[in-house]
Amino acid sequence: MPKRIAVLVSGNGSNLERLIELSVSGFIDGEISLVISSNEKAFALERAKRHSIPSHVVHYGGRSGGDYSDAILQIVEDCRIDLIVLAGFLKILSGNIIERFRNRIINLHPSLIPSFCGKGMYGEKVHRAVIESGVRITGATVHFVDGGTDTGPIILQESVPVFCDDSVESLSGRVAQVEHRLLPKAVSLFCENRLTVMGKRVLITGGFYEDSVVERL
Numbered sequence: 453m454p455k456r457i458a459v460l461v462s463g464n465g466s467n468l469e470r471l472i473e474l475s476v477s478g479f480i481d482g483e484i485s486l487v488i489s490s491n492e493k494a495f496a497l498e499r500a501k502r503h504s505i506p507s508h509v510v511h512y513g514g515r516s517g518g519d520y521s522d523a524i525l526q527i528v529e530d531c532r533i534d535l536i537v538l539a540g541f542l543k544i545l546s547g548n549i550i551e552r553f554r555n556r557i558i559n560l561h562p563s564l565i566p567s568f569c570g571k572g573m574y575g576e577k578v579h580r581a582v583i584e585s586g587v588r589i590t591g592a593t594v595h596f597v598d599g600g601t602d603t604g605p606i607i608l609q610e611s612v613p614v615f616c617d618d619s620v621e622s623l624s625g626r627v628a629q630v631e632h633r634l635l636p637k638a639v640s641l642f643c644e645n646r647l648t649v650m651g652k653r654v655l656i657t658g659g660f661y662e663d664s665v666v667e668r669l
């Protein structure tokens with residue numbers, strides 16, 4: 453039975469678009485069943501509408517983090533969601549949803565965690581910090597979500613070079629190209645039940661990513 457996937461967004465939705473495309477093509481053995489946005493003006497909502505995917509806007513509205521997260525939990529449980537994907541979602545989840553969806557919430561972050569992450573580090577702020585730091589390598593990370601911010605077990609990462617003449621726009625565009633491959637791959641592995649969390653590590657089994665003795669021979 454294909455997994456039912458909810459994608460949580462706050463902005464443009466280019467990663468949502470890729471997940472929809474690769475779900476429809478069959479690369480992802482799952483259905484994008486629901487989109488939830490924290491921002492009523494998110495273009496990602498237009499993308500959901502164009503693909504006839506049900507969507508909700510859950511306004512933060514000064515609620516506590518736990519109350520806000522509970523509002524989202526109610527919606528995803530009513531929709532029988534199996535996997536929650538945070539694709540540019542800018543609110544920190546907390547409380548019951550973290551436990552009820554332990555190792556079933558995947559987040560995309562535009563750096564190589566544990567660098568350039570945590571509270572206040574999102575979107576262009578990440579790329580600006582990377583450029584200003586002078587590092588020569590950045591990248592993208594897909595990880596499971598826990599009660600902390602960008603602290604959950606890492607599923608996949610891929611590096612991206614930082615060029616000396618990079619702007620926030622040029623760097624974010626290069627990282628986005630990697631994100632548009634990395635996130636669907638992680639979602640696809642989840643839907644194929646190939647991810648096993650052991651402490652802070654994620655084991656990928658049953659194929660190309662398998663970290664097995666055979667592959668080391």
Ligand SMILES: Nc1nc2c(c(=O)[nH]1)N[C@@H](CN(C=O)c1ccc(C(=O)N[C@@H](CCC(=O)O)C(=O)O)cc1)CN2
Pocket residue numbers: 538541542543544545546559560561562570571572573574597598599600601602603604
């Ligand atoms: N429990 C978790 N919730 C979320 C995580 C997570 O790792 N654990 N990841 C974020 C996504 N994210 C980084 O990948 C992230 C998003 C937003 C922020 C942040 O500082 N947000 C501001 C508010 C921004 C706004 O509303 O415009 C804040 O909380 O003050 C940091 C990291 C999604 N949820």
Ligand SMILES: NCC(=O)N[C@@H]1O[C@H](COP(=O)([O-])[O-])[C@@H](O)[C@H]1O
Pocket residue numbers: 462463464465466467468496539540541560561562573574575578628631
């Ligand atoms: N810390 C969270 C964060 O910064 N997420 C980032 O928001 C962008 C969403 O793009 P999209 O709306 O086009 O998918 C992506 O680059 C994603 O890594």
